[in-house]
Amino acid sequence: GAVVSQHPSWVICKSGTSVKIECRSLDFQATTMFWYRQFPKQSLMLMATSNEGSKATYEQGVEKDKFLINHASLTLSTLTVTSAHPEDSSFYICSAPRSEGHIYGYTFGSGTRLTVV
Amino acid sequence: GQNIDQPTEMTATEGAIVQINCTYQTSGFNGLFWYQQHAGEAPTFLSYNVLDGLEEKGRFSSFLSRSKGYSYLLLKELQMKDSASYLCAPSDSNYQLIWGAGTKLIIKP
Numbered sequence: 001g002a003v004v005s006q007h008p009s010w011v012i013c014k015s016g017t018s019v020k021i022e023c024r025s026l027d028f029q030a031t032t033m034f035w036y037r038q039f040p041k042q043s044l045m046l047m048a049t050s051n052e053g054s055k056a057t058y059e060q061g062v063e064k065d066k067f068l069i070n071h072a073s074l075t076l077s078t079l080t081v082t083s084a085h086p087e088d089s090s091f092y093i094c095s096a097p098r099s100e101g102h103i104y105g106y107t108f109g110s111g112t113r114l115t116v117v
Numbered sequence: 118g119q120n121i122d123q124p125t126e127m128t129a130t131e132g133a134i135v136q137i138n139c140t141y142q143t144s145g146f147n148g149l150f151w152y153q154q155h156a157g158e159a160p161t162f163l164s165y166n167v168l169d170g171l172e173e174k175g176r177f178s179s180f181l182s183r184s185k186g187y188s189y190l191l192l193k194e195l196q197m198k199d200s201a202s203y204l205c206a207p208s209d210s211n212y213q214l215i216w217g218a219g220t221k222l223i224i225k226p
Contacts, residue, residue: 006159034213044160044204044216093159097212106150106214108159 002028002098006109013084013116021079021112023094030096033077034106035069038091050077084116119143121217123205128223129195137190137203137220145210151179151190152204154219160204163190192222200224 003026013019023033031052036044048064050056050071058064068080081088094109122140129135141149148167152160166172166181166188178191190203202219209215 041218043218046213046216091157105162105165108161111157111159113157 002096002107004030004094004096004107004109006094006112008112009110010113011115013114015085015116016083018080018082019084019114021081021092021094021114023077023079023096023109025075025096025107028096028098028107029074030077030098031074032097033071034095034097035067035077035079036093036095038093044093047079052077081114084114086116089114089116119209119215121205121207121215123203123217123220125218126221126223128225129192131195131197131224131226133195134191134193135195135222137192137205137222139188139190139205139217141186141188141205141207141215143207143209143215146183147208147210147212149179149181149188149205149207150214151177151188152206154202154204156201163203195224197224197226 005024007022033050035047037047038044046059047062048056048058048069050069052071052074056069071077091111091113093111095106097106120142150165151163153163154160164179166179171180176193181188202221204219206214206216
């Protein structure tokens with residue numbers, strides 16, 4: 001089945017540094033990638049939608065200069081958290097939609113637990 | 118607006134049956150997904166309904182009524198490993214999933 005590999009699984013960084021999270025589609029082409037953030041006991045919050053070869057679309061309230069998204073190829077999308085602060089500590093998850101005939105679904109990466117100290 | 122309504126938490130006994138209800142309002146509708154999410158992990162797919170009725174898949178079944186904006190997930194023969202959050206996620210007219218906070222299911226021996 002379709003697999004999205006997300007790395008790293010967890011990362012601890014110092015305030016002010018940047019962290020890059022990668023999501024790779026291993027056996028299908030992901031023209032679109034959704035990036036979510038989830039705080040403890042809360043719902044998944046869509047941050048942005050990346051499309052291969054074009055600029056990402058950010059949800060209201062999400063700073064595009066802070067959360068840099070690059071979708072350079074059909075198999076790789078990256079999210080870079082720049083100048084990270086403790087309030088950026090969260091669980092970040094990517095998800096790629098896919099379709100098989102008339103059925104469509106979403107494949108999730110395994111998530112990245114970011115802790116900013 | 119778009120919103121999802123699910124119970125925050127439910128408790129059930131190992132071996133029993135539990136039904137998790139979900140009501141939703143979306144701008145357009147392209148089916149409804151149920152996902153399971155264990156703490157600290159990404160959601161995993163359980164079921165997808167686009168037509169009214171019941172979809173059965175092993176111990177899990179999901180029901181949809183589009184006219185009522187209602188769905189439920191039925192879990193049978195509960196096992197301890199079923200303790201997790203269950204997320205009801207309808208898909209809107211843009212094929213974007215709308216997420217609620219989910220239902221935390223606690224299974225007791």
